[in-house]
Amino acid sequence: MLARARLMFRSTAVRLSALYILLFALCAAFLVFYVTAMSERLLAQQTRQSLQEEVSDIQRAYERGGINLLLRMMERRARQPGANLYVIAGPNGEMLAGNVASVQPGVLDDQGWTDIPFTYEPYAEVDRPGRHLATANVTRLDNGLRVMVGRDLGDPSRFRGIVRRALMVALTIMGVGALVIWFGIGRNALKRIDRMSAASQKIMAGDLSQRLPVGKSGDEFDRLSDSLNAMLGRIEKLNEGLRQVSDNIAHDLKTPLTRLRNKAADALDEDREEVRRVALEGIIGESDQLIRTFNALLMISRVEAGSIAAEMSEVDLSAISADSAELYEPAAEEAGLALTTDLESDLVVNGNRELIGQAIFNLLDNAIKYAVGAPGEAGREAKIGVHLVKRDGTFRLSVCDNGPGVPADKRGEVTKRFFRLDESRSKPGTGLGLSLVEAVMELHGGSLELSATHEDNPEAPGLTVTMVFPEPKP
Amino acid sequence: METSVHYSAATANSDSAKNAADAIVPHMKILVIEDDLEAAAYMTKAFREAGIVVDHASDGESGLFMGTENAYDVMVIDRMLPRRDGLSVISELRKRGVNAPVLILSALGQVDDRVTGLRAGGDDYLPKPYAFSELLARVEVLGRRKGAPEQDMIYRVGDLELDRLSHEVKRAGKDVLLQPREFRLLEYLMKNAGQVVTRTMLLENVWDYHFDPQTNVIDVHVSRLRSKIEKDFDKPLLKTIRGAGYMIKDEG
Numbered sequence: 001m002l003a004r005a006r007l008m009f010r011s012t013a014v015r016l017s018a019l020y021i022l023l024f025a026l027c028a029a030f031l032v033f034y035v036t037a038m039s040e041r042l043l044a045q046q047t048r049q050s051l052q053e054e055v056s057d058i059q060r061a062y063e064r065g066g067i068n069l070l071l072r073m074m075e076r077r078a079r080q081p082g083a084n085l086y087v088i089a090g091p092n093g094e095m096l097a098g099n100v101a102s103v104q105p106g107v108l109d110d111q112g113w114t115d116i117p118f119t120y121e122p123y124a125e126v127d128r129p130g131r132h133l134a135t136a137n138v139t140r141l142d143n144g145l146r147v148m149v150g151r152d153l154g155d156p157s158r159f160r161g162i163v164r165r166a167l168m169v170a171l172t173i174m175g176v177g178a179l180v181i182w183f184g185i186g187r188n189a190l191k192r193i194d195r196m197s198a199a200s201q202k203i204m205a206g207d208l209s210q211r212l213p214v215g216k217s218g219d220e221f222d223r224l225s226d227s228l229n230a231m232l233g234r235i236e237k238l239n240e241g242l243r244q245v246s247d248n249i250a251h252d253l254k255t256p257l258t259r260l261r262n263k264a265a266d267a268l269d270e271d272r273e274e275v276r277r278v279a280l281e282g283i284i285g286e287s288d289q290l291i292r293t294f295n296a297l298l299m300i301s302r303v304e305a306g307s308i309a310a311e312m313s314e315v316d317l318s319a320i321s322a323d324s325a326e327l328y329e330p331a332a333e334e335a336g337l338a339l340t341t342d343l344e345s346d347l348v349v350n351g352n353r354e355l356i357g358q359a360i361f362n363l364l365d366n367a368i369k370y371a372v373g374a375p376g377e378a379g380r381e382a383k384i385g386v387h388l389v390k391r392d393g394t395f396r397l398s399v400c401d402n403g404p405g406v407p408a409d410k411r412g413e414v415t416k417r418f419f420r421l422d423e424s425r426s427k428p429g430t431g432l433g434l435s436l437v438e439a440v441m442e443l444h445g446g447s448l449e450l451s452a453t454h455e456d457n458p459e460a461p462g463l464t465v466t467m468v469f470p471e472p473k474p
Numbered sequence: 475m476e477t478s479v480h481y482s483a484a485t486a487n488s489d490s491a492k493n494a495a496d497a498i499v500p501h502m503k504i505l506v507i508e509d510d511l512e513a514a515a516y517m518t519k520a521f522r523e524a525g526i527v528v529d530h531a532s533d534g535e536s537g538l539f540m541g542t543e544n545a546y547d548v549m550v551i552d553r554m555l556p557r558r559d560g561l562s563v564i565s566e567l568r569k570r571g572v573n574a575p576v577l578i579l580s581a582l583g584q585v586d587d588r589v590t591g592l593r594a595g596g597d598d599y600l601p602k603p604y605a606f607s608e609l610l611a612r613v614e615v616l617g618r619r620k621g622a623p624e625q626d627m628i629y630r631v632g633d634l635e636l637d638r639l640s641h642e643v644k645r646a647g648k649d650v651l652l653q654p655r656e657f658r659l660l661e662y663l664m665k666n667a668g669q670v671v672t673r674t675m676l677l678e679n680v681w682d683y684h685f686d687p688q689t690n691v692i693d694v695h696v697s698r699l700r701s702k703i704e705k706d707f708d709k710p711l712l713k714t715i716r717g718a719g720y721m722i723k724d725e726g
Binding site for chain 1: 589601603605655681683684685686687688689690691694695698717
């Protein structure tokens with residue numbers, strides 16, 4: 001319980017609301033002081049105004065009725081409840097009449113408004129004994145008498161006291177309210193975090209299909225959960241892909257390993273030296289094929305990881321294409337294929353010559369392999385071609401054949417690792433060639449396009465694979 | 475007609491017995507620095523069967539010591555070694571003035587590693603896993619016990635003559651017309667006459683691409699070349715070594 005409370009007070013919500021309350025209290029205090037100061041000034045102004053009026057009344061009364069009228073008027077006014085302070089003093093300052101017992105010495109000497117509040121003792125008052133603060137106006141009459149009209153300052157300071165007490169009460173209520181709200185918010189936030197942690201625990205335990213709870217409010221917690229869930233979805237998909245690949249690898253390696261094992265078993269049983277030698281050579285051939293498959297896999301993952309990117313330089317696509325065509329021309333001819341080229345010259349990209357070379361070789365290997373097996377058609381010559389053109393800000397290097405082609409719905413899949421159109425795997429190959437080409441194109445910021453060479457010939461549409469390089473910025 | 479010779483210890487030994495040059499030059503002596511003891515044992519045994527004297531070191535420090543103390547014709551150095559990294563062994567050897575050719579073996583084995591390996595002072599690079607025939611062929615070419623010296627302007631194998639300056643090829647005095655690429659192919663084969671040259675080595679040295687050609691592209695080029703230099707003559711010169719590559723040699 002205590003630990004939980006401590007946890008709650010460490011939560012961000014609580015810290016933030018504490019900060020808000022502190023700021024709010026400061027603002028409120030400032031406001032209250034400002035308001036009281038303003039009202040005091042207003043009160044003082046009003047006091048002066050009313051005192052000024054009384055002074056005028058007194059002067060008028062004196063002018064009209066002399067000292068007698070003045071005394072009568074003062075006596076009447078002094079008796080009223082909450083009356084002002086009145087003093088009539090002689091020329092030397094001796095108190096002659098009024099409702100004040102004594103004033104601070106010197107107050108009656110200067111004419112006009114007193115600069116600062118002064119002390120006085122009220123006359124014959126029991127309920128408010130002691131010294132009081134007051135402000136006053138002193139006038140000198142023509143006969144030398146001094147008349148003081150003043151007002152006790154007890155009211156404004158009482159007013160200030162009331163306002164400040166109200167402020168204290170308000171702040172206390174605010175503090176208590178904040179504690180209650182903290183408790184509510186903190187507990188709610190903590191509960192949601194706990195639910196998220198619980199879901200994360202399950203995910204960590206291996207259940208990638210779990211998702212974090214998302215509420216309906218769309219607040220920051222929900223937004224966080226939403227993006228974490230999107231991330232989990234992506235991870236799950238990648239994980240799925242990875243499992244698919246490793247399933248494929250396991251499947252595609254199991255078959256040659258089984259063959260290898262069977263051949264070794266046969267060789268072991270064989271007595272005739274010649275047959276045994278052939279079997280052993282077969283075993284070496286199978287092993288080499290496996291090694292090639294592993295090398296190709298490693299190569300693809302390294303290209304995909306981009307770790308080869310360090311060795312980029314200017315590569316003349318035109319020269320590489322011509323080289324590749326020259327390298328493959330005899331092999332094509334031997335397979336009974338005509339190899340044609342149509343290459344635009346001096347197309348240069350920034351890239352890795354070895355990888356681009358290997359990618360083209362893979363495409364040419366495929367073209368020769370599949371064009372050969374094309375269904376024979378009278379008068380149709382099996383041929384392959386290498387083309388390089390500059391178009392729409394891209395360099396398009398394509399290798400085409402007029403073999404059986406790839407159905408449009410399978411074109412997205414042939415670049416997947418170990419995917420082979422021919423389920424029986426009657427043609428030799430690792431099923432990794434196009435995967436590497438695609439990885440190489442991604443490394444070079446380009447793409448790979450597959451299309452039919454002859455759309456109009458459903459018998460042998462052929463396949464054109466185009467490596468699309470972005471034209472380098474000058 | 476295609477002549478096939480199975481490349482084995484037996485043929486290698488009988489070859490050297492027949493070859494006068496081999497009688498004068500003693501056996502090649504190499505140093506293998508490899509920490510995988512099983513791989514090292516296999517390599518050592520196979521090299522010895524091919525008539526090569528082998529010393530073995532199993533870590534970088536002792537390899538560096540042996541390479542500095544003894545004179546070797548070729549050193550085969552694994553890239554990842556305990557106590558001292560393979561590349562650092564090579565650069566230290568070069569600093570100490572050891573100029574024996576070095577072949578780097580690496581499990582990292584791809585384009586960029588090859589470049590860094592050669593920059594560190596290696597002469598050749600072979601990614602793991604490799605076929606032993608490939609390693610043997612490369613070590614023998616690096617050792618250059620056979621074949622034509624670099625400065626020779628005319629290569630001769632039997633009655634076949636190749637002029638590196640005029641780019642003329644003659645067999646028994648008769649002109650043989652070759653395409654530029656075929657000329658370079660023959661030039662490389664004759665430079666390493668009497669030694670096995672693998673398909674990968676041909677792709678590297680004639681076409682300047684560094685990977686394993688997985689199809690018969692190189693074979694077709696070689697058989698075209700063969701038909702040009704052997705068609706009208708009885709004696710075959712260009713042999714196919716099964717499971718390894720090619721060799722040009724005058725059987726005498």
